[in-house]
Amino acid sequence: MSAYDVIVIGGGVIGTSCAYHLVKKGYKVALIEKGDIASGTSSHCDAAAMITDKMPGADAALGYASIQKFIRLSKELDYDFNFDQSGSLYVCETDQEVEVATGYVNALRAEGYRVKMVDPYEMSQIEPLLAKDLKGGFWSDECAGLNPFKLCYAFVEQVKGKGLDVFLHTKVTGVRLNEKHQVEGVDTDKGSFTTGRVINCGGVYAPEIGRLNGLNIPILPRKGVILLSEATGPVCHQKVQEFGYMVTKFANVECDRDPELLKYNVAFTLEPTEGDNVMLGSSRNFVGYNLNTEIEVINAIAKRGMRFFPILKNMSCVRAYAGVRPFVEDHLPIMSEVEEMPGYYICAGHEGDGISMSPVSGQLMTQLIAGEETELDMEPFRFSRIENRFLD
Amino acid sequence: MAEYIDDDVLVCRCEEITAGEIREAIRMGATDVTGVKRRTRAGMGLCQGRTCEALVQQILRQELKGEATPESIGFSTPRTPQRPVTFGTLGGDDL
Numbered sequence: 001m002s003a004y005d006v007i008v009i010g011g012g013v014i015g016t017s018c019a020y021h022l023v024k025k026g027y028k029v030a031l032i033e034k035g036d037i038a039s040g041t042s043s044h045c046d047a048a049a050m051i052t053d054k055m056p057g058a059d060a061a062l063g064y065a066s067i068q069k070f071i072r073l074s075k076e077l078d079y080d081f082n083f084d085q086s087g088s089l090y091v092c093e094t095d096q097e098v099e100v101a102t103g104y105v106n107a108l109r110a111e112g113y114r115v116k117m118v119d120p121y122e123m124s125q126i127e128p129l130l131a132k133d134l135k136g137g138f139w140s141d142e143c144a145g146l147n148p149f150k151l152c153y154a155f156v157e158q159v160k161g162k163g164l165d166v167f168l169h170t171k172v173t174g175v176r177l178n179e180k181h182q183v184e185g186v187d188t189d190k191g192s193f194t195t196g197r198v199i200n201c202g203g204v205y206a207p208e209i210g211r212l213n214g215l216n217i218p219i220l221p222r223k224g225v226i227l228l229s230e231a232t233g234p235v236c237h238q239k240v241q242e243f244g245y246m247v248t249k250f251a252n253v254e255c256d257r258d259p260e261l262l263k264y265n266v267a268f269t270l271e272p273t274e275g276d277n278v279m280l281g282s283s284r285n286f287v288g289y290n291l292n293t294e295i296e297v298i299n300a301i302a303k304r305g306m307r308f309f310p311i312l313k314n315m316s317c318v319r320a321y322a323g324v325r326p327f328v329e330d331h332l333p334i335m336s337e338v339e340e341m342p343g344y345y346i347c348a349g350h351e352g353d354g355i356s357m358s359p360v361s362g363q364l365m366t367q368l369i370a371g372e373e374t375e376l377d378m379e380p381f382r383f384s385r386i387e388n389r390f391l392d
Numbered sequence: 393m394a395e396y397i398d399d400d401v402l403v404c405r406c407e408e409i410t411a412g413e414i415r416e417a418i419r420m421g422a423t424d425v426t427g428v429k430r431r432t433r434a435g436m437g438l439c440q441g442r443t444c445e446a447l448v449q450q451i452l453r454q455e456l457k458g459e460a461t462p463e464s465i466g467f468s469t470p471r472t473p474q475r476p477v478t479f480g481t482l483g484g485d486d487l
Contacts, residue, residue: 036422037421038430039427231406304483305479316477317478318437318473319440319473321471
């Protein structure tokens with residue numbers, strides 16, 4: 001029976017980042033994954049590290065800190081995860097959106113971030129293929145794109161065999177606790193391990209792992225559909241999104257929306273890939289764990305895409321895919337020890353921010369486990385904020 | 393069993409991925425078609441693996457030997473659309 005300082009359950013971006021940061025700290029770590037690295041949410045998404053999708057204040061500070069960490073990681077990790085600080089552009093369809101956007105941008109600028117309003121002429125310089133009848137937008141050169149599953153491989157490859165043992169296609173069947181409810185080991189379908197600490201990084205499957213120990217982790221799968229284009233010449237040079245996206249993400253930003261788009265929470269996003277494709281999104285809705293791509297949703301996303309990038313009309317779509325994001329009601333991840341079960345940690349529930357928040361999440365969990373002062377106040381992320389957090 | 397494909401042979405023509413790159417992905421931990429695809433881009437191109445998938449399966453079978461079964465090697469997840477179709481058609485009102 002092998003012994004480890006920490007066992008990380010889940011080989012998505014959160015689990016691999018935790019594993020990487022823990023090994024860097026000197027811990028002996030095992031990563032247990034029921035499938036392959038990045039075989040769930042972390043490879044069924046698009047990815048960007050941004051400031052301009054965050055609310056001013058702590059949220060934006062977290063976004064900024066993440067980008068700085070990615071810049072460092074892109075030099076520190078040998079495996080290339082296609083990090084590209086190419087910027088990001090938000091576009092507004094109506095004068096009302098421009099007005100709300102101006103207030104938002106001013107708030108971010110007051111906090112010192114490089115973001116500015118752009119008029120339709122400037123927008124056509126930044127993205128020449130954008131529709132000509134838009135009212136304005138805002139742009140930040142601080143935002144960046146990256147490949148989400150390559151990031152997972154990069155975290156793993158850097159430390160594999162140097163403090164990290166990886167067990168793929170291995171399913172956790174139980175986390176063993178002693179009579180004081182302290183963690184003492186992990187059982188899997190391939191054997192047992194001894195450890196004093198375990199981190200549940202299961203994402204949308206974190207509830208399933210939690211249930212083994214009577215925990216009620218309130219994470220729901222929220223589906224997003226993405227359409228992938230054929231490889232072509234450049235269509236866009238950075239992540240481009242409609243400002244209406246902010247409405248689907250933060251319900252407290254007020255803007256009028258077409259009811260047809262609200263039905264599947266469809267909002268236009270377009271992202272270039274390193275293979276010269278573009279990824280066209282997006283939708284958000286609750287339909288359980290099924291990864292089907294409904295034709296009605298594809299139809300709405302394609303239509304919305306052409307509204308902002310008319311050139312798409314004659315471009316081919318080669319694939320539609322969907323992923324489920326780990327949604328928590330209060331939109332905050334759970335990053336915490338379970339107080340009643342010493343040594344049992346949870347790091348999950350980042351919804352659509354898992355990729356961008358992975359470096360900081362891995363670092364925070366490492367600081368928590370090492371008993372160091374954490375970079376951020378962990379109070380908002382505590383598991384104990386959940387009312388019915390134990391199963392009856 | 394089919395013959396050995398040399399490392400410098402292009403297996404995925406769309407993304408220009410060689411047999412050697414696919415073997416490297418298997419050494420990294422890929423055990424199925426999707427694992428190879430994510431690590432190399434083989435099967436991510438215009439034809440979505442319709443041409444190279446059988447060759448990727450063959451290389452996986454040869455490299456993993458007894459550890460692999462047709463079920464474990466699998467295939468790339470079938471996805472809409474069946475073949476490339478324009479966003480114009482997908483977003484048309486007549487759907």
